[in-house]
Amino acid sequence: MAMRRLLLLVFALSLRCSLAAAEPTVELATGEWPPFVSQSLQQDGVFSQMVRQAFLRAGYQVHLNYLSWPKAEAMIRTGKAAAAFPYRPTQERETEFDFSAPFMRSTSYLFYYKPHMPHPPLQFKSLDELRGYRIAIQLGYWYIPLFQQHKLNTLLTNDEVHALRQLQLGHLDLAPMTLERGLYQIHSTMPEHEKEFGYIPTPLDKETPLTLMFSRTYPQVARIREEVARALEQMEKDGTLKAIYQRNFPEAMPPR
Structure with a gap:
């Protein structure tokens, strides 16, 4: 009986290691901008929760590097991180980076x-x-x-x-x-x-898309970007993005 329990324990540990190995870790860069992202907030803020869920669905774990915003851009420019967030797409940025679809919009x-x-x-x-x-x-x-x-x-x-x-x-x-x-x-x-x-309730400006700004030099970044894009599309369709937003901002109307 003891031998059987030992074998089961070894099997469980092997399975856990296999699952961990199946989910490689991707480096991401970000900075303090509460309530969207902050080390002081639960699960690093609403945007971080959305990002983690998208990468998890795509088969990745993430490691967040908290930096100043110029250093976050430098990190993805040099290929030391796959993406930085949250960023607004601009013509200037699009000359050297790629952008995901919006995770959320701010007004x-x-x-x-x-x-x-x-x-x-x-x-x-x-x-x-x-x-x-x-x-x-x-x-x-x-x-x-x-x-x-x-x-x-x-x-x-x-x-x-x-x-x-x-x-x-x-x-x-x-x-x-x-x-x-x-x-x-x-x-x-x-x-x-x-x-x-x-x-x-009348907005002052148009909705501003907040996205992942992707490196073009991080290893296998094209594949990562495509897999995260599919996961993000699923989250939009099944209501996951809306649920995360409303969980963090139950008083925000209209919900976005």
């Missing part, structure tokens, strides 16, 4: 504080309709020229958390943020007031 909205704005605009057709509101801005953000073009009443804030505090104090009316980023900042910095914030 910016205008957040407000409900106690100071019990009747916010439910929608708007033009930013001209928002001239009566005091709107937060931060230096370097894409929306500043747009707000200037429509002659909106803006006030410079230090960062997104400062903008949310100004909403809460009644010093500002609206604050533009990426939907997931705004929800994350509210939840992480002022959870006791989470239900007191809302956002106007």
